[in-house]
Amino acid sequence: MTKVSRESGHVEARGVALAFGRRQIFRGLDCRFAEGRISVLMGGSGTGKSTLLRMIGGLQVPDEGSLQVAGQELVGLDEAQLKAVRGRLGMLFQNGALLDSMSVFENVALPLREHTHLSETEIAERVHGRLSAVGLSDIDELLPGELSGGMLRRAALARAIVMEPEILLCDEPFSGLDPPNVSRIEALLTHLNRDRGLTVIITSHHMATSLRMAHRILLLRNLGCVDGSPAQLASSRDSAIREFLGQDGAEYLAHHGHELEGAEG
Amino acid sequence: MRRGLSNLGAATLRQIEELGRMIRFGGRIVMAAGRPPFRWRSFMAAVYDSGLLSVALICAAGLTVGFVLGLQLYNTLVRFGAEDSLGTAVGLSLIRELGPVLTGLLVTGRAGSAITAEIGAMRTGQQLDGLRMMAIDPIHFVVMPRAMAVFFVLPLLSALFVALGIFGAYLMGVEVLGLDGGTYLASLEAAVEFDTDVLQSLVKSVVFGVLLALIATWRGYSCEPHSAGVSRATTSTVVTASIAILLADYLLTALWSL
Numbered sequence: 001m002t003k004v005s006r007e008s009g010h011v012e013a014r015g016v017a018l019a020f021g022r023r024q025i026f027r028g029l030d031c032r033f034a035e036g037r038i039s040v041l042m043g044g045s046g047t048g049k050s051t052l053l054r055m056i057g058g059l060q061v062p063d064e065g066s067l068q069v070a071g072q073e074l075v076g077l078d079e080a081q082l083k084a085v086r087g088r089l090g091m092l093f094q095n096g097a098l099l100d101s102m103s104v105f106e107n108v109a110l111p112l113r114e115h116t117h118l119s120e121t122e123i124a125e126r127v128h129g130r131l132s133a134v135g136l137s138d139i140d141e142l143l144p145g146e147l148s149g150g151m152l153r154r155a156a157l158a159r160a161i162v163m164e165p166e167i168l169l170c171d172e173p174f175s176g177l178d179p180p181n182v183s184r185i186e187a188l189l190t191h192l193n194r195d196r197g198l199t200v201i202i203t204s205h206h207m208a209t210s211l212r213m214a215h216r217i218l219l220l221r222n223l224g225c226v227d228g229s230p231a232q233l234a235s236s237r238d239s240a241i242r243e244f245l246g247q248d249g250a251e252y253l254a255h256h257g258h259e260l261e262g263a264e265g
Numbered sequence: 266m267r268r269g270l271s272n273l274g275a276a277t278l279r280q281i282e283e284l285g286r287m288i289r290f291g292g293r294i295v296m297a298a299g300r301p302p303f304r305w306r307s308f309m310a311a312v313y314d315s316g317l318l319s320v321a322l323i324c325a326a327g328l329t330v331g332f333v334l335g336l337q338l339y340n341t342l343v344r345f346g347a348e349d350s351l352g353t354a355v356g357l358s359l360i361r362e363l364g365p366v367l368t369g370l371l372v373t374g375r376a377g378s379a380i381t382a383e384i385g386a387m388r389t390g391q392q393l394d395g396l397r398m399m400a401i402d403p404i405h406f407v408v409m410p411r412a413m414a415v416f417f418v419l420p421l422l423s424a425l426f427v428a429l430g431i432f433g434a435y436l437m438g439v440e441v442l443g444l445d446g447g448t449y450l451a452s453l454e455a456a457v458e459f460d461t462d463v464l465q466s467l468v469k470s471v472v473f474g475v476l477l478a479l480i481a482t483w484r485g486y487s488c489e490p491h492s493a494g495v496s497r498a499t500t501s502t503v504v505t506a507s508i509a510i511l512l513a514d515y516l517l518t519a520l521w522s523l
Binding site: 090093095099110114159 | 390391395397398401402
């Protein structure tokens with residue numbers, strides 16, 4: 001059932017297996033996330049979308065298989081070696097994961113203070129630039145506990161991109177956002193991908209947005225995955241895939257069906 | 266019977282593994298402490314939380330214990346006509362035993378449990394993972410300053426406890442029960458020796474500080490990432506650290522007596 005793209009992989013999983021106790025999450029998972037592309041991980045609850053992101057970040061070690069990020073094999077690396085790989089990654093966690101004892105400004109400035117020699121003025125400039133890009137202003141002194149869920153997620157996204165990573169991992173970036181902010185984050189991620197060549201890997205249940213912005217969609221199911229362009233998946237003969245994509249998939253196909261002619265696979 | 270023994274063996278092995286992991290974690294804290302930059306801001310904040318905010322508790326407990334010791338020991342000693350030795354009895358029991366042990370137990374309940382809960386909540390809220398993803402070592406950033414703060418404040422709090430205890434016993438013995446103040450202080454000064462008594466007290470409080478710092482941070486760092494896990498880890502810190510302190514006190518006292 002597993003089908004992988006032929007594009008060069010910035011992130012590649014081969015033969016990955018993982019179980020939590022007796023619950024098998026992946027078995028023989030092969031997938032590839034192309035460099036400079038936006039890939040959206042989809043699948044029902046409990047299919048392992050967030051877990052796969054955590055594995056790419058080296059936070060979860062697979063039981064079997066290989067996981068390569070930017071040509072570097074992650075399996076077998078210790079924490080010190082993983083630090084070098086993580087320096088190339090940015091990650092937005094589902095709950096934001098901001099440090100709740102630090103203000104929003106300090107949270108976003110933290111990686112800059114830890115890993116660069118920028119002056120405080122330059123740090124402030126860059127932090128405010130990222131906060132403004134995600135639609136936040138005048139919240140420097142607020143603590144994460146004083147933000148709404150959507151603001152928290154946007155502040156966390158600002159922190160994830162402040163170091164200009166090569167690969168951005170976003171766990172449900174649109175969840176809890178109002179429509180204008182969904183559009184803002186979609187535009188920001190698309191801009192980062194298009195103008196800076198950022199590889200973006202997103203997990204999302206936001207079907208219409210995912211279909212619109214994704215270069216490839218990876219649908220996790222049956223302990224493995226199926227992947228393809230949005231048009232390819234929307235036109236799949238597999239009724240389960242069409243059912244998962246729902247009305248949004250059908251509408252997408254109606255508008256983008258012609259892309260199938262030049263598409264691979 | 267065989268099944269019971271098998272379960273006991275498995276449980277023992279798990280505890281030994283856990284101890285091994287905790288010791289390795291302690292090694293990582295020591296390595297982190299030697300790796301620049303030293304987190305002075307976090308360290309001072311942790312000293313404030315674990316130390317300064319414990320001062321009122323330590324003062325109250327030290328004074329109270331001093332009152333009780335003064336009262337009990339005076340009433341006992343007076344039966345043998347030895348009430349002049351009140352300073353000796355109070356000083357030695359506080360400096361050698363009660364000061365470091367009771368301070369260790371009180372700081373365990375107040376600051377140790379708070380450290381476990383705080384680190385545990387950070388683990389549950391993925392804040393430690395968030396630090397890892399920013400290529401920041403959570404042991405260096407979060408654990409080390411808190412562990413160092415406990416290690417640093419425990420001897421100071423123990424000294425404060427001892428001083429307040431001696432003062433409390435003085436108030437009780439001299440001001441309330443009518444013992445001569447000069448006699449109390451002279452017997453205290455004559456009995457207490459730096460090389461044995463004060464040094465023993467210092468060594469104990471340092472060892473208790475190490476034990477509490479290690480147990481409190483490890484329990485938080487390794488707790489199950491949900492609210493019940495944090496709750497269990499906090500309870501475990503109080504129980505484990507208290508037993509470890511009492512056990513270490515016995516061992517150190519026995520070693521010192523050799």
